[in-house]
Structures are given as C-alpha cells and as structure tokens.
Amino acid sequence: MFVRTINENEILPALHLVWEVYVSDVAPLLKPEAVAGFQNFIRYENIAPRIRSGEVTLFGVFEGQELCGVSGIDRRGNILLLYIKKNWQRKGGGRQLMQVMYQFCAQVLVVTRMMMRVFPCAATAMNHLGMRDAAPVQTVGPEVFIPMELMIAPGSMPPRREKNTAVIVGAAVLVIAFLALLVKMVYNEARDVFQNPYPFDDFGNYGDYDGYGDYGDWFGDDYFDGGGESLSGIDAIPEYEEKGLPFEIEEENYLDTPDDKKTTYVDFEISYPQIDGLKDETVQEKINEELRTCAMETVDRIYENPAPEIKERVLGEEYPVIADYVKYKVTYLTEEYLCVVFEDYSYEGSEEAYYVGLRAANVNLKDGTVYEVKDIVDLKEEFVQRWLQGMESESDSEDILSELDMKEMQKALSGEDTKGGTYLPVFFADKDGVEIGFSFHYDKDNEDDLGYGWVTAPFDEEEIGEFQADNPFWDLIK
Secondary structure (H helix, E strand, C coil): EEEECCCCHHHHHHHHHHHHHHHHHHHHCHHHHHHHHHHHHCCCCHHHHHHCCCEEEEEEEEECCCCEEEEEEEECCCEEEECHHHCCCCCCHHHHHHHHHHHHHHHHHHCHHHEEEEEHHHHHHHHCCCCCCCCCCEECCCCCEEEEEECCCCHCCCCCCCCCCCHHHHHHHHHHHHHHHHHHCCCCHHHHHCCCCCCCCCCCCCCHHCCCCCEEECCCCCEEECCCCEECCHHHCCCEEEECCCCCEEEEEEEEECCCCCCCEEEEEEEEEECCCCCCCCHEEEEEEEHHHHHCCHHHHHHCCCCCCHHHHHHCCCCCCCEEEEEEEEEEEEECCCEEEEEEEEEEECCCCEEEEEEEEEEEEECCCCCHHHEEEEECCCHHHHHHHHHHHHHHHCCCCCCCCCHHHHHHCCCCCCCCCEEEEEEEEEEEEEEEEEECCCCCCCCCCCCCCEEEECCCCCHHCECCCCHHHHHHHC
C-alpha cells in the first residue's frame, strides 16, 4: 500500500468512499443533525473549491489502482477526514495516512501541531496514535467530542530562515522533497520510509478508527427516523433470498474516466448484478441486459445521449462535471423472481446539479417479464390516499407532494406523466413486503424540492392485499 495526494479527477471517488464508510461505521453513533451536517460538508460543490484553493488537502492510500482510504487536512493542521474501506481496515492504511499527514504538517504547512475533534468512543485509538487530550469533553450543538492534539517534533520541521529569496528556494526544495517522499512510498512500507521521526513509539492498530473529523457548525435536517435507523440508502432494506437456488448472481462493474476530456471532468463507477445458470439462455440474456440497462440509465441520459439542458450546463460551467456512481442490492430473490434496487449518485453537468436517485428492476426469471408500479397495484384514489399517508410518514413531512393533485399523482405513479422526469415511479419487494414511491429529480430552483432523493412507502402483505392488481407478479411473492 502507498499514499499520495488525491488528484482533481479523483475527488469525487474519494468523497464517495468517505460517505460509504461514514454511513456504515460512523453515522449510527451520531445524532441526526451531525450526520446531515457531515453530508453537507463533503458535498462536492462545498469541498472541491477548498481543495482547489489549497485550503484542504486530500490524501489517498492505494493498493495498486484501488483507492483504499482517504484522509483530509486543512492548512491549519486540522484533521478533517480519515476513512478506510471495510475490506482494507486493520491493514495499515490508516497508519500510513496519519504518517503522511504528520510529515505534510511538519515540512509543508510548517505548523506546530495537528488537531482533531474525536468522539469519546475513539479516544483510546487516537491515544495509541500519539494524540493527547487538549481539553475536556465538549458539547457543541448535537456534537460531543474531545479536542485532541499531536505536537510536531521540532526536529521534523525545517529551520527558520530570514525573509529573502532563499525562503522561496527553500520552500520549493521542501515541496520537491515531499513529493519525492510520496513517490518513495510506492515502493516501501511506511515504517521503512519514516525512521521514527514521531514523538511516540507506536501507531497502534489504527483499523479500529475510521474517521471522526472537524465538522464545524454544519448542521442540517434530521437524517434518521424516530427509531434511529438510517434513511441514508439501500443498505437499510431487509432482503429476502431463497436457499438452494440453481443459478448464481455475479457482479459486473463499469469503470470509466475518459482521458480525452480536456475541459470536463467525466467519471463513472457503476456496479450491477448478472445472472449465470438459468436453463433458458435466451431469457438469461434478456434479464442481464435489463439489469445492465437499468444500472446504466443515468450514464446514457447525461453522457451517451445527453439532453440539451445537460449540454448547455456543461458549456456554462467553469468546472463542468459529468459523473455517476451506482451501487445495487438484491432485495428479493427466488427461483422465479428477482428484485434489484440501484442507488444512483450523479453530477449532471455541474457541481450544483447533484442528484441521488433510486431505480429498481423487478424481473420474472421464468420469462423475463419486467414489472412496473402500474402493473402491480390498482391506482385508484383510495390506494393513492393510503400511499400518500405512507409517504408523509416516511419523509416526516406533510408537505411532500403537496404540489400535485390526485390525478397528477395517479398519472405520475403510472408513468403516464412524470412531469418531465421530476417524479419517477419505483417499487421494490423485500423481506417485509413491498415499497412504492418516487425517485425525485427536481430542477435545482424548484421551490417544491424538499431535499429528498427518493422516498418509498412500505406495505406489508395485509396492507397491500386490497389494492393488488390482477397480475402474475403477486404469485411470485412468498
């Protein structure tokens, strides 16, 4: 593993890694306001300008071409980010990031200490890294933390010089030396690069600690429901899988960062499942194409066949961004039926045009039939009223969809009129029943946008029974 600075075209993948680890490992320990604040802090449009200006520097730890972890520090020596992928924790990546930040603070920033807001549960881990309490436990808004610091050893810092041209030359030498140090780390473990230049003996097992940063006062709306469960994404969906299936699910990935784009940042990281082992190869091919098409829908819309507004947005931006990151989860799987949900994070021409969406592929594995909302429920007024109550409950807002009347909601759920793609109907099956809702794609200046990427209303078997359409789909749900 080796460490280097994060390049411009790697900022989005780095932030994507940070958010995934944060939602999994950190968010459950925090108050909702702190989670919402951190989400806002790492939004590309908020942090990218700080990185470009040099106010914040990101480092990545790599194994070959794979980004395994990310750290961030500001020019005052405040550690803002420190996150390691699940499968790379306890393998020294966090320790290496800490070592490089120490050298960066000493040789480039020339600050006398590193500082960090540490949650009490992580205090012991940070003590093992040499950090010490700088003050008692603090409570600032919803955040509870211990201010900790690590003093930079005087011998690690460059000697002071008088203010003349030698300072400029000296600074250049330091930067070159630092870059050379990073290159050397490609070929050597960090313990071989640094010959104990730190005022502590052992970095300890850093894999137990994956990042609690200086969030400042960035606090927003609740990010958890009343029960404390994360509403952040598809990881919270309870899946069902039948045992002893005669076929396998394999993962495919589409990764692309075109290097021929000189003015536009373009990056795609799409994951999707493929079935192998169905008796009918023609049906299998049809299903796999449907799964891939569903996963790649945004790439097609914003890049392969971009709409005029996407093109205009790119032309009007100083730093245009076309990017899409898609992960999936199989939420229901039997010998006859497959449900896959896709969570989509996209930048559609600019840093401000950022969206989180949800799609689902509901497929009959016997004949390849694909089911939509309009196929499985009778969209009569009684159902829509009951469904809307569920949407209000899940979003904790009585204002959700208040801009639509009954007929408009019925047409949107059926796919007949989605208001230009603003309300995209989606449903999926899981262990508890089915959920039906919308993936939202409001224009950024739309006053009806309440900030939700997607919301779905749950129905168990009894609740959905009276609204079921006469469709073979319901025979597939056990």
